[in-house]
Amino acid sequence: MAKSSDLAKTWFSARGWKPFAFQKQLWAAVKNGESGLLHASTGAGKTYAVWFAALNRFAKCAAVVETPRKRKPPAEPLTVLWITPMRALAADTARALQSPVDDLRLPWSIGLRTGDTSSSERARQSRRLPTTLITTPESLTLLLARADARTALSTLRMIVVDEWHELLGNKRGVQLQLALARLRHWQPELIVWGISATLGNQSHAEQVLIPQGGGVCVQGQSEKSLTVDTLLPTAIERFPWAGHIGLKMLPQVVAELDACASSLVFTNTRAQSEIWYQALLEARPDWAGLIALHHSSLSRETRDWVEHALKEGQLKAVVCTSSLDLGVDFLPVERVLQIGSAKGVARLMQRxxxxxHAPGRTSRVTLVPTHSLELIEAAAARDAVEQRRIEPRQSPHKPLDVLVQHLVSMALGGGFVPDELYEEVRGAWAYRDLTPADWAWALAFVRHGGMSLTAYPDYRRVEPDEHGVWRVPDARLARRHRMSIGTIVS
Known part of the structure; x- marks a missing residue:
């Protein structure tokens, strides 16, 4: 029978692997109950660094057995929340986390709760949450909007925020900050870790994630080898100056894809991805069934099939959008092509x-300019990547639209007392200097629509009961609110 602290050692040894120094450092930090930020290059082993930190600390010793049991022991209660910014990343993370659990025969269940989760699975989770729940900021807020949220989440011990850089600089991240503030209020000893590979301002990222201070920053041991090159047009004098989507480069792109076993072709919009997918099929009809399309408007079944086929090495190329930007482990992929501007150094490095996508391997991205000015941008992007000059991301400062939505959600999640919730909200970094006047405005807005919307009944969403607890008395407004939880990040 293995000790829980030996779970990582046992699993790594069985594969002939040796943990990196940063993984050991993180395991020790979590063992001591510390929160922090892990910054390491893509494919360096970040996921297993944090996952085994959780298993080492929280998995029970008796869970590891020498022989199979006839009856599977009941799963442990909710222990870890794994927050991810994308649905594709959630499904891939679940597969990665499940492997050690199965190999070590731990009584831990792993579940998903995203926009793709079926109603039957949601109902099952309403009765009993899995030991590890992989979810998004929006779905976490929905959980907190349950009347029994505090009881349902009472066994939670650790939160992991994957790809923290993707949430740090927008209102989705602020929504998550508010959710973390509520969970810390309920459980002050909660362990919180962020994971990222492309942060230009690590100290700010750590401060926003762990506003109470005392966080640990764990840095990966080395930078990943990254090659950036550019496809050049055959005749620069006839290359367009602007306003095109890059199809003039189609012959060069086809030639590059033909030379590789598996590639990803990133575009910046869904329409552009559809156009490029059709153009590739028209140029090479023999690739039918060997190339695929992936973006967030496709059905879950289609996206799942594409992701599985890509992981299994069955596809020669996938034309995609940001739906496959982050963290997804597609080991067979040899190279990435970026059609047009990547809109940022961090995004280019992520793609x-x-x-x-493995320790010690070189990543390669080829920039495909759609017009002449992007040739200059491609040269600048290559220089920035070589120097690791990643743009910093700043957390928004007290966005009141996110705050008023949070107030209604908390009114649904068992109700709130304004003075108590005010102090809790100020525990989120974005609202650290929220003034009493700001708070009074937000309360007035959710109670009667404020000065502007007081004549409209639909804006009378929250009212105090006879005990001074603010709740949502209208079931119709409650349903509407739950269906629209989320933020507009642009």
Whole structure:
């Protein structure tokens, strides 16, 4: 019978692997109950660094057995929340986390709760949450909007925020900050870790994630080898200056894809991905069934099939949008092509990391300019990547639209007392200097629509009961609110 602290050692040894120094450092930090931020290159082993930290600390010793049991022991209660910014990343993370649990025969269940989760699975989770729940900021807020949220989440011990850089600089991240503030209020000893590979301002990222201070920053041991090159047009004098989607480069892109076993072709919009997918099929009809399309408007079944086929090495190329940007482990992918501007150094590095996604492998991204000015941008992007000059991301400062939505959600989640919730909200970094006047405005807005919307009944969403607890008395408004939880990040 193995000790819980030996779970990582046992699993790594069985594969002939040796943990990196940063993984051991993180395991020790979590063992001591510390929160922090892990910053390491793409494919360096970040997921297993944090996952085994959780298993080492919270998995019971008796869970590891020498022989199979006839009856599977009941799963442990909810222990870890794994927050991810994307549905595709959630499904891939679940597969990665499940492997050690199965190999070590731990009584831990792993579940998903995203926009793709079926109603039957949601109902099952309403009765009993899995030991590890992989979810998004929006779905976490929905959980907190349950009347029994505090009881349902009472056994939670650790939260992992994957791809923290993707949430840090927008209102989805602020929504998550408010959710973390509520969970910390309920459980002050909660362990919180963020994971990222492309942060230009690590100290700010750590401060926002762990506003109470005392966080640990764990840095990966080395930078990943990353190659950036550019496809050039055959005749620069006839290359368009602007306003095109890059199809003039189609012959060069076809040639590059033909030379590789598996590639990802990133575009910046769904319409552009559809156009490029059709153009590739018209140029090479023999690739029918070997190339695929992936974006967030496709059905879950289609996206799942594409992700599975890509992981199994069955596809020569996938034309995609940001739906496959982050963290997804597609080991067979040899290279990445970026059609047009990547709109940022961090995003370019993230997309490049979908190739060579393993420790010690080189990632390669080829920039495909759609017009002449992007040739200059491609040269600048290559220089920025070589120097690791990643743009910093700043958390928004007290966005009141996110705050008023949070107030209604908390009114649904068992109700709130304004003075108590005010102090809790100020525990979120974005609202650290929220003034009493701001708070009074937000309360007035959710109670009667404020000065502007007081004549409209639909804006009378929250009212105090006879005990001074603010709740949502209208079931119709409650249903509408739950269906629209989320933020507009642009």
């Amino acid at each position: 490049a990391g979908r190739s060579g």
